[in-house]
């Protein structure tokens with residue numbers, strides 16, 4: 223029996239724009255589980271091409287998210303942006319390998335093991351490096367809101383722009 227994949231509030235980074243995107247990615251994956259999982263109607267699952275297309279679309283959505291996240295990191299002057307970018311590239315390479323494996327396997331039902339692999343891949347990102355970035359982001363924010371730094375208009379403008387991105 224497939225567990226229902228839903229957003230958990232403890233995954234939040236308290237950066238609204240990123241939380242919204244992460245939630246969107248989880249919902250995107252949940253939709254694929256719903257459409258192609260073992261409990262889906264046989265008319266919906268059992269179509270290998272449609273399933274691989276849906277999983278490819280998910281990978282592209284994550285790639286776009288990584289790109290926007292890197293722009294945000296640059297905007298706020300996050301010093302570990304290069305390291306984070308490398309991590310994104312490794313995650314995408316991992317997913318490309320996984321897709322190749324699923325394609326070779328001829329996967330036509332998004333079975334539980336595949337669902338778990340995809341979920342772990344997304345959560346590795348949200349609960350891993352993004353937590354380090356969120357910590358740094360909140361430190362920058364605290365620094366700017368503390369007394370004595372309210373005159374730093376340019377830094378404040380960068381932070382506000384980041385909060386509103388894209």
Ligand SMILES: [Fe+2]
Pocket residue numbers: 240244287291347348352
């Ligand atoms: Fe992220």
